[in-house]
Amino acid sequence: MNTLEEKKKINHKKLKARNIVKRGLFITIGAIIMAYGLEAVLIPNNMIDGGVTGLSMIISHITGFNLSIFLVILNLPFFFLGYKQIGKTFAFSMLYGIVALSIATSFMHHLHPIVSDKLLAVAFGGVILGAGVGLTIRNGGVLDGTETLSILVEKRVPFSVGEIIMFANVIIFSLAAFAFSLENALFSMLTYYIAFRTIDVVVKGLDDMKSVYIISDNTDEIADAITERLGRGVTFLHGEGSYSGEDKRVILCVFTRLEETKLKDIIKELDPQAFIIATDVSTVHGGRFKKKDIH
Structure with a gap:
């Protein structure tokens, strides 16, 4: 010992x-x-x-x-x-x-x-x-x-x-x-x-991290597209509209600055009316942030 x-x-x-x-x-x-x-x-x-x-x-x-x-x-x-x-x-x-x-x-x-x-x-x-x-x-x-x-x-x-x-x-x-x-x-x-x-x-660095919250009626399609075409994993958060009282699923995704344009194109393609909040992230530790290979 x-x-x-x-x-x-x-x-x-x-x-x-x-x-x-x-x-x-x-x-x-x-x-x-x-x-x-x-x-x-x-x-x-x-x-x-x-x-x-x-x-x-x-x-x-x-x-x-x-x-x-x-x-x-x-x-x-x-x-x-x-x-x-x-x-x-x-x-x-x-x-x-x-x-x-x-x-x-x-x-x-x-x-x-x-x-x-x-x-x-x-x-x-x-x-x-x-x-x-x-x-x-x-x-x-x-x-x-x-x-x-x-x-x-x-x-x-x-x-x-x-x-x-x-x-x-x-x-x-x-x-x-x-x-x-x-x-x-x-x-x-x-x-x-x-x-x-x-x-x-x-x-x-050019790999500066950003995070995005996406509120949409097509969360499944957007999440699949982000994973398949961008190689990034996503997390579903549960929210509730204050006016309608409806349950909403919110997508949370962390990505690099260089991937921002492609991510926005994916969202716009699948739901032009999606509500997007993008913010800078100083550091990312742990979890499964490593980018997946895209075949």
């Missing part, structure tokens, strides 16, 4: 160590990608990112000191806040990510810019930044203290995390208009928006 328990503990430690190494590796890659976007795209074109990184870029531009210095200094207070309020695992993952980003920007400081056209810089800069940040977030890291601050402040003010980040970035991009120019500040805002959308795709 003791031997079995010891083996379980050893396996648990190995798994934990493997997860830590994997997390560190992907955070490092994410930081390198982001650093490349900053040094090879944004900085040569006098554009900035949002958050603490953007503020660091403005101060670096004004003072002439290396960006890597300010990335660490300005993010340190958020590390201590995160350590006290959220936990040491989150805090040290954040600290590692910021140090990795700082070192990467220092090594890439003299890179030759890959684009000089402003619109190309906006597009490629946003995608590169979003890919780096998204990969880091997906693996439990953080490259900017603004997110940590917004999570902590959200508990004390009537605003969401997204709204707090937006308010902070309005101030930062306004400062960029004075440090660079209004035009560059506007280009920076577009870059940030593209990066934000890219982060969403990287973190959630």
